[in-house]
Amino acid sequence: MLLGEDVYCFADASLEIILKFDDNGHILYANSLAKEELGYGEKIIEVSLGKLFPSELHTEEGSFPIDTVGEMTEGMMYRKNGTCFPVRMVVKVKGDQNLLFAINVAKRIETERKLVRMKEEMEETLKVRNEFVANVTHELRTPVNGIRGHVTNLLENGVSGDVKNTLDIIIRCCDNMSAIINNILDFSKLEAGKFVIEQKEFNFYKMVNHTVETNIPAINAKGLRIMVNIDKTIPEYLIGDELRLTQILNNFLSNAVKFTSVGYINIEVTKTLQFDDEIELFFVVSDTGIGISPEEKDKLFKSFSQVDASITRKYGGTGLGLAITKQLIELMHGNVHLDSEKGKGSSFSFSVRLHVAQKAKEEQSSSEHFEFINQNQEMPGFDSVEKFFQFGTPENVQEIKSKMEKLILCMEVEAWDKAENFAHNIKELVEQAPKDLKRSAFRLEMNVRKGDYDKSVEQYNSLKALLEENIGGI
Numbered sequence: 080m081l082l083g084e085d086v087y088c089f090a091d092a093s094l095e096i097i098l099k100f101d102d103n104g105h106i107l108y109a110n111s112l113a114k115e116e117l118g119y120g121e122k123i124i125e126v127s128l129g130k131l132f133p134s135e136l137h138t139e140e141g142s143f144p145i146d147t148v149g150e151m152t153e154g155m156m157y158r159k160n161g162t163c164f165p166v167r168m169v170v171k172v173k174g175d176q177n178l179l180f181a182i183n184v185a186k187r188i189e190t191e192r193k194l195v196r197m198k199e200e201m202e203e204t205l206k207v208r209n210e211f212v213a214n215v216t217h218e219l220r221t222p223v224n225g226i227r228g229h230v231t232n233l234l235e236n237g238v239s240g241d242v243k244n245t246l247d248i249i250i251r252c253c254d255n256m257s258a259i260i261n262n263i264l265d266f267s268k269l270e271a272g273k274f275v276i277e278q279k280e281f282n283f284y285k286m287v288n289h290t291v292e293t294n295i296p297a298i299n300a301k302g303l304r305i306m307v308n309i310d311k312t313i314p315e316y317l318i319g320d321e322l323r324l325t326q327i328l329n330n331f332l333s334n335a336v337k338f339t340s341v342g343y344i345n346i347e348v349t350k351t352l353q354f355d356d357e358i359e360l361f362f363v364v365s366d367t368g369i370g371i372s373p374e375e376k377d378k379l380f381k382s383f384s385q386v387d388a389s390i391t392r393k394y395g396g397t398g399l400g401l402a403i404t405k406q407l408i409e410l411m412h413g414n415v416h417l418d419s420e421k422g423k424g425s426s427f428s429f430s431v432r433l434h435v436a437q438k439a440k441e442e443q444s445s446s447e448h449f450e451f452i453n454q455n456q457e458m459p460g461f462d463s464v465e466k467f468f469q470f471g472t473p474e475n476v477q478e479i480k481s482k483m484e485k486l487i488l489c490m491e492v493e494a495w496d497k498a499e500n501f502a503h504n505i506k507e508l509v510e511q512a513p514k515d516l517k518r519s520a521f522r523l524e525m526n527v528r529k530g531d532y533d534k535s536v537e538q539y540n541s542l543k544a545l546l547e548e549n550i551g552g553i
């Protein structure tokens with residue numbers, strides 16, 4: 080017996096149609112689902128296979144050809160009322176008894192069709208959206224550039240103090256807006272797979288130097304230090320997309336500046352591979368800033384992602400930078416990695432593949448004349464970052480001095496926002512100091528926050544005196 084009595088009850092519970100039939104296609108047994116789904120009820124025993132599978136068997140008498148036996152096939156199964164449904168089925172033969180297992184796949188096929196339709200619709204929507212974003216951002220550039228141009232003209236013609244301040248702010252707003260527009264434009268091009276990486280000769284050392292230079296005002300304003308080390312075996316002239324490489328490095332560097340208030344930023348570039356004209360460079364941009372926790376790490380490199388909403392409020396930004404950067408790095412056949420500890424600092428590393436320019440083979444690298452390169456100082460690891468906050472260590476004293484200098488400058492020009500940041504840094508740097516010193520730093524921050532010049536100066540001087548007593552020479 081192919082189907083024993085004791086298994087009939089299991090067959091009745093099956094989600095498949097199960098039929099037992101003889102060599103002439105006469106049905107000998109049907110499970111509950113077969114009786115119900117095909118609409119014959121108990122009378123199914125009087126039906127032959129040919130009636131259930133008219134397209135496959137053509138005649139009412141006769142069974143499935145022997146070569147289909149054991150193979151999973153697809154077919155159409157007909158109900159008593161003439162309607163049909165697609166099935167996936169398999170026929171098993173043993174002696175003079177045959178079994179057919181069939182499953183109704185109408186729903187699955189419909190779902191597959193729906194999925195294909197949805198995918199096509201999504202692709203179409205994405206295409207339309209990308210075109211729209213590309214057009215709108217392109218159109219936005221013209222008025223922003225127009226405003227910037229006219230404001231620059233006004234500034235060049237000479238304007239008085241207050242008006243100049245307002246115009247400077249308008250210029251900064253235009254620059255911020257241009258940066259956002261460019262990010263959105265890049266992002267939509269990358270999404271649409273329309274991004275082309277240029278292959279042009281450029282001076283690698285100048286590129287790094289220029290990128291660092293553009294960040295120097297922000298680095299100085301925050302009282303940070305920067306170190307740049309470049310492996311001298313890297314040829315001076317390379318072939319690749321200078322603009323995009325600058326964009327990548329600048330994104331990591333400006334983030335490092337943005338998220339660091341105390342300590343260092345370090346850039347290291349090494350040559351990891353050179354084969355014929357092809358060269359692989361490995362960059363590390365580290366900082367001693369706020370750091371990123373492992374959970375937050377997962378969100379990075381995704382579009383529109385900032386690790387948390389309070390960061391957006393405090394530091395600004397669209398969260399597109401790293402998503403674009405990652406894709407640009409991949410287009411340059413590299414990858415990106417992040418090492419970070421919350422509260423201690425971050426270290427972003429990435430590789431890119433470029434080509435060595437012909438010029439490089441003739442001229443030897445002459446990197447020494449570039450301002451920021453190869454200062455050969457060691458960047459502290461995440462552990463030693465703690466030294467900045469251990470009251471009285473040379474690192475801590477140096478930081479306090481630097482922040483006190485910046486603070487008094489900001490107070491003098493009444494740049495209260497910046498002054499508040501420095502006062503806050505100082506309060507953090509004296510966290511482990513004696514109580515009176517801590518209290519004094521706290522009061523200073525309060526007065527600076529209120530923008531009270533006289534009280535702030537008074538508090539500044541009293542903190543300075545306490546610091547001199549404790550660590551000398553402020």
Ligand code: ADP
Nearest residue numbers: 334335338370385386396397398399400401425
């Ligand atoms: P945005 O343009 O908003 O800065 P990014 O994609 O460049 O966007 O960065 C996304 C988020 O990653 C930032 O908002 C910040 O939360 C985190 N981040 C990036 N770089 C650093 C860093 N050096 N230190 C700490 N957090 C960082």
